[in-house]
Structure formats: structure tokens, C-alpha cells
Amino acid sequence: MSFQCIGIVGAGRMGADMVTLALAHGLQVVAVDSGETRRSGLSAQVTQGLEQLEQHLRWDPARFAGWEKRLSIAPLCRALAPCDFVIESVFEDASVKAAVLRDIESAVGPQVPIGSNTSSLPITHLQTGLSHPERVLGMHFCQPAYAVPFLEIIRGEMTSEETFAAGEALGLQLGKEPCLVRKDAPGFVVNRLGYALYREALHLVAEGISDPESIDRAVRNTLGIFTPLCGPFRWMDISGGPALYAKAMETIFPSLDNSDKPSALIQRLMEAKAGGVDTGTGFYKYAEEDAAIWDKRYREHVWRQLQLRQDSPESDD
Numbered sequence: 001m002s003f004q005c006i007g008i009v010g011a012g013r014m015g016a017d018m019v020t021l022a023l024a025h026g027l028q029v030v031a032v033d034s035g036e037t038r039r040s041g042l043s044a045q046v047t048q049g050l051e052q053l054e055q056h057l058r059w060d061p062a063r064f065a066g067w068e069k070r071l072s073i074a075p076l077c078r079a080l081a082p083c084d085f086v087i088e089s090v091f092e093d094a095s096v097k098a099a100v101l102r103d104i105e106s107a108v109g110p111q112v113p114i115g116s117n118t119s120s121l122p123i124t125h126l127q128t129g130l131s132h133p134e135r136v137l138g139m140h141f142c143q144p145a146y147a148v149p150f151l152e153i154i155r156g157e158m159t160s161e162e163t164f165a166a167g168e169a170l171g172l173q174l175g176k177e178p179c180l181v182r183k184d185a186p187g188f189v190v191n192r193l194g195y196a197l198y199r200e201a202l203h204l205v206a207e208g209i210s211d212p213e214s215i216d217r218a219v220r221n222t223l224g225i226f227t228p229l230c231g232p233f234r235w236m237d238i239s240g241g242p243a244l245y246a247k248a249m250e251t252i253f254p255s256l257d258n259s260d261k262p263s264a265l266i267q268r269l270m271e272a273k274a275g276g277v278d279t280g281t282g283f284y285k286y287a288e289e290d291a292a293i294w295d296k297r298y299r300e301h302v303w304r305q306l307q308l309r310q311d312s313p314e315s316d317d
Contacts, residue, residue: 001165001166001169002169002173003027003084003085003169003170003173004027004028004084005027005028005029005030005082005083005084005085006022006027006028006029006030006083006084006085006086006087006170007029007030007031007032007079007080007083007085007086007087007104007108008022008029008030008031008032008086008087008089009032009033009077009080009086009087009088009089009090009100009103009104010032010033010088010089010090010091010100010117011031011032011033011035011038011039011042011073012033012038012089012090012091013143014089014117014141014143014145015031015033015089015090015117016038016042016045016046016049017045017049017141017143017144017145017146018087018089018117018141018145018146019031019042019045019046019071020045020046020049020050020145020146021145021146021174021175022174023046023050023064023067023070023071024049024050024053024059024063024064024067024146025173025174025175026063026070027070027173028070028072028082029070029071029072030072030074030079030080030082030083031071031072031073031074032073032074032075032076032077032079032080033073033075034075034076036075039073039074039075042071042073043068043071043073046067046071049144049146050064050067050146052144052146052147052303053146053147056147056303056306056307057147057303057306057307057310058310077100077103077104077106077107078106078107079107080104080107080108081107081108083108083112084112085112085113085114085115085166085170086104086108086112086113086114086115087114087115087116087117087139088100088101088104088114088115088116088117089117089141092118092119092120092121094121094125094126097116097118097121097126098126098128098129101114101116101126101130101136102129102130105130105131105132110131110132110135111135112135113135113136113137113163113166113167113170114135114136114137115136115137115138115139115167115170116136116137116138116139117138117139117140117141118138118140119140119188119191120186120187120188120191121138122156122184122186123136123137123138123154123155123156123159123184124156124157124158124184126138126156127156127157127158127159133156133158133159134158134159134160134163135159135160135163136156136158136159136163137153137154137155137156137159137163137164137167138152138153138154138155138156138181138184138188139151139152139153139154139167139171140152140154140188140190144299144302147302147303147306148302148306149175149176149177149306149309150176150177150179150190151171151174151176151177151178151179152178152179152181152188152189152190153167153168153171153178153179153180153181154181154184154188155180155181155182155183155184156184157184164180164182168180193232197219199257199259199263200256200257201215201219202257202262202263202265202266203256203257203259203263205265206263206264206265212283212284228305228308228309269281269282269283277290277291277294278291
């Protein structure tokens with residue numbers, strides 16, 4: 001299964017990344033956005049993304065040749081008619097996404113799969129009220145989407161097998177390593193794992209067991225070492241095996257936090273309107289320029305990791 005022309009609805013930061021991704025892999029792209037500023041700036045964003053792939057990952061620029069002719073930019077969803085797959089990437093609000101999904105449905109044939117780029121909204125809820133809910137699925141990308149191999153493919157309660165398979169096929173065609181989420185659940189996979197970590201980290205601080213700096217240091221120097229190589233199941237296998245971990249779980253699990261509400265610490269920070277690097281305060285204090293500094297550090301780290309993966313492409317699968 002392969003696709004020739006895909007639609008991307010929403011040309012914000014993530015949407016522009018997804019347009020770049022599709023063009024980098026040779027597809028025809030119809031980009032739709034109601035905002036004139038986003039439409040007029042899209043080509044420049046694509047150019048920048050392709051230049052980064054050439055610079056950091058040594059992609060041959062010949063593979064991008066003529067990409068301008070493969071990109072159509074329009075203000076309305078009716079331009080999506082020739083697409084054989086469409087992904088919406090608009091504001092992370094259920095009502096906004098629902099309206100856009102209805103517009104997409106009216107523009108494409110009933111067999112065309114429709115993906116919703118979301119990090120947490122229930123796909124089953126987004127399917128409700130659509131004429132063909134079986135062809136809707138979740139597709140959770142990570143920035144920069146044209147480079148990071150992460151992609152969650154999420155099946156809603158009404159998503160058909162054919163649609164789920166089509167989402168995986170498109171992900172592979174775009175060079176991703178899809179994580180298949182076979183059952184709709186809040187936060188899907190990666191965010192559920194992440195929030196379990198955040199909850200226990202907050203609990204350790206609240207109990208006076210450790211402090212944010214020490215916890216960050218511990219995670220960076222353990223998970224930060226092995227997770228680029230393998231995930232939790234492979235790690236348990238190569239570092240002692242299930243029997244060893246089962247014994248440790250008997251001791252540790254009863255003491256882990258299982259509260260269903262945010263901790264008092266993060267509640268206080270929320271009430272104080274702590275926005276992290278954007279407001280200058282969070283778990284740490286930040287100078288005005290630190291938001292840009294940390295964004296740059298993150299992106300440089302992403303490119304370094306991708307370069308290592310490219311030079312040593314072995315997978316833990």
C-alpha cells in the first residue's frame with residue numbers, strides 16, 4: 001500500500017513540518033490553511049526544513065528537486081479532492097478539530113483515510129457525528145516532524161482495520177517507525193508512560209525523598225543512556241530479566257504514587273501561573289533568553305541522535 005498525494009490541513013509549526021516531511025519523501029501535497037500569513041510563509045518553512053535534512057543528515061538535495069511543483073497551497077478544504085490520504089493538524093481543541101474533520105469529509109471520497117494529529121484527544125470522540133467514522137484515526141507526530149522517527153498510529157473504537165493498516169503504511173512510507181496504539185486510551189502510549197514518570201517524580205519531591213535537580217540528573221544519567229538504544233521491555237531483558245524485575249516490583253510497587261489528581265506542588269505552580277521557560281519560572285528559574293537557548297539545545301540534541309541512528313541503524317525491534 002502506498003500513497004501519491006496527501007493533504008495536510010493546518011499550516012502552523014507542526015503542519016508545516018508535516019508538509020516538509022511528505023515533500024521530502026516524494027509525495028504530492030495539498031496544504032490547506034485559512035490563514036493568509038501561514039499560507040504565504042509555508043514555502044519558506046519547507047525550504048528551511050529541507051536544508052536542515054541536507055545539512056544534518058546528509059540527504060542528497062537531488063531527492064527534493066522540483067518539490068515546489070508537488071506542493072499546492074489553498075485556503076479551503078475543497079482543494080483536497082485529489083488526495084488519497086488527509087491529515088488535519090489544527091489547534092488542539094476537540095470542537096475545532098471536529099469542525100475541520102467534517103469539512104474534510106465533505107471534500108474527499110468516502111474511502112479516503114483521515115488522520116488527526118493529536119497528542120491526547122480521544123479519537124473515538126473525534127469520530128462521533130462523522131459520516132464515515134471508520135476511516136478516521138489518530139496520528140501523533142513529534143517535532144520536528146520531518147526528522148524525528150516517532151509516530152503513534154491510534155485506533156478509535158470505530159476505526160476500521162483497513163484504515164489502521166493504511167495509517168501504518170503511510171507512516172512507513174514517510175520514514176517513521178510507527179507505534180501502533182490498538183485501543184483508544186487517554187494519552188495513548190508515549191504520554192501515558194511520560195506522565196507516570198512525571199507523577200512519581202513529583203511524589204519523590206513531595207515526600208522529601210529527593211529534589212528536582214537530583215531527579216533530573218538521575219533520569220538523564222540512566223534513562224538518558226539506555227533509551228536511545230532500547231525501550232523498557234528490551235532493557236529488562238538485557239539487564240537481569242523478568243524474574244529479577246518481578247522481585248524488585250514486589251518491594252517498589254506498593255510505595256509508588258497512584259493518586260489520580262495533580263500533586264500539591266504542581267497545583268501551586270499552576271496557581272502561580274508558572275509557565276516554565278516562557279514565563280521565567282517553573283521547577284527552575286529562567287532568564288528571558290533561556291526559552292530560545294533550551295529550544296536550540298533540544299533541536300541540536302535531536303540532530304545528534306538522528307545522526308547516530310543513521311550511522312548505526314540497528315533497531316531494538
